[in-house]
Amino acid sequence: xxxxxxxxxxxxxxxxxxxxxxxxxxxxxxxxxxxxxxxxxxxxxxxxxxxxxxxxxxxxxxxxxxxxxxxxxxxxxxxxxxxxxxxxxxxxxxxxxxxxxxxxxxxxxxxxxxxxxxxxxxxxxxxxxxxxxxxxxxxxxxxxxxxxxxxxxxxxxxxxxxxxxxxxxxxxxxxxxxxxxxxxxxxxxxxxxxxxxxxxxxxxxxxxxxxxxxxxxxxxxxxxxxxxxxxxxxxxxxxxxxxxxxxxxxxxxxxxxxxxxxxxxxxxxxxxxxxxxxxxxxxxxxxxxxxxxxx
Numbered sequence: 001x002x003x004x005x006x007x008x009x010x011x012x013x014x015x016x017x018x019x020x021x022x023x024x025x026x027x028x029x030x031x032x033x034x035x036x037x038x039x040x041x042x043x044x045x046x047x048x049x050x051x052x053x054x055x056x057x058x059x060x061x062x063x064x065x066x067x068x069x070x071x072x073x074x075x076x077x078x079x080x081x082x083x084x085x086x087x088x089x090x091x092x093x094x095x096x097x098x099x100x101x102x103x104x105x106x107x108x109x110x111x112x113x114x115x116x117x118x119x120x121x122x123x124x125x126x127x128x129x130x131x132x133x134x135x136x137x138x139x140x141x142x143x144x145x146x147x148x149x150x151x152x153x154x155x156x157x158x159x160x161x162x163x164x165x166x167x168x169x170x171x172x173x174x175x176x177x178x179x180x181x182x183x184x185x186x187x188x189x190x191x192x193x194x195x196x197x198x199x200x201x202x203x204x205x206x207x208x209x210x211x212x213x214x215x216x217x218x219x220x221x222x223x224x225x226x227x228x229x230x231x232x233x234x235x236x237x238x239x240x241x242x243x244x245x246x247x248x249x250x251x252x253x254x255x256x257x258x259x260x261x262x263x264x265x266x267x268x269x270x271x272x273x274x275x276x277x278x279x280x281x282x283x284x285x286x287x288x289x290x291x292x293x294x295x
Contacts, residue, residue: 001189003171010156030152031075034145039068041141041210051219058133067123071138074119075112076102082111086270088249109146109237110274132222132289139229140209146233147202154194161191161243168192191243200236208232223289230282234275241271 014023045051046061059067083106084092084099092099116138124134153159157174163181169189172178181188209232212218213225246258247270259267268276 001167001169001171001187004157004173008155025152026155027149027152030148031145034148035068035072035075037144038071038141039064041144042137045137045140045213045219048214051213051217052133053130053220053222058129058137059127063127067120070119070123071116074115074117076115078115078118079107079109079112082108082114086111086274087247109149113278130222132226132285133219135223135226135285136213136219139226140213141206142229143202143206143209147198147206150194150198150202154192154198159194160245161193161196162245164189164191164243166191190245193240193244196240196243197236200240201233205229205232205236221289223285227282227285227289230278230285232282234278234282237275238272238279241269241275244269244271 010025010027012024012026012029014021016022043061043064046057046059046064049055049057052058080099080102086108088106117135120134120138121131123129124131157172157176160172170192171187172181172190173188178188181190209225209228212228218224246256247260248258250258250260250270255262255267257267258269260270260273261268
């Protein structure tokens with residue numbers, strides 16, 4: 001068993017200036033660095049005309065900064081509303097003002113994806129950018145943000161995996177992470193599902209996309225890179241859901257694994273329900289893009 005690293009806290013530092021308190025959290029830093037990393041990767045791709053259909057980039061690099069503004073709004077609004085609607089609708093219906101309390105935590109990847117997709121679509125439509133090539137641009141550097149976000153989840157001591165006895169399990173100490181463990185084992189050992197996700201949907205997916213885009217020039221197939229992203233993320237999330245702690249709001253005595261849809265002893269979690277459509281969409285995008293290659 002591996003002890004949770006000592007001395008790691010959700011916050012990096014706090015500054016008090018004239019009664020105003022500012023705290024920088026690892027999770028916030030992950031968002032900022034992830035967006036900047038995507039920006040830099042997109043800028044590099046847009047400088048290489050030969051990677052794109054007809055050797056023409058889909059977006060003028062000078063417009064990239066404007067796109068980032070749209071995406072930031074899409075991430076924040078979509079991520080927060082997705083968390084509210086998909087995971088805790090009844091609570092926020094009773095406490096609507098708390099929807100604005102983003103600093104208390106609570107963001108959904110699938111909501112953020114929908115927000116980014118809508119923001120990107122509006123931007124591409126207004127700037128006459130081919131939608132499928134635009135989607136490829138959005139997908140190309142996204143795994144960096146996912147990787148950093150999952151590491152931040154680990155540091156924040158949240159979204160833990162299920163109780164386990166595997167040798168690489170993490171000994172957790174926080175009361176929240178230790179919940180239900182007291183009756184089963186001491187110390188409490190859980191799957192580091194955040195690290196599993198960081199590796200699969202972050203590191204590995206990033207390497208695959210970069211290889212396909214820059215080495216195999218698959219950006220010439222509009223929609224292919226985005227399709228691989230959707231498929232890769234969806235499969236990774238569906239797999240890791242097998243090791244994640246069930247969503248508490250869906251758990252009942254007859255449904256201890258927190259399935260959103262349950263049939264007998266089997267079912268699908270909310271994360272899997274939202275990820276399976278991504279796999280199907282991704283595969284369809286890959287198939288259609290291969291039929292419409294533009295050199």
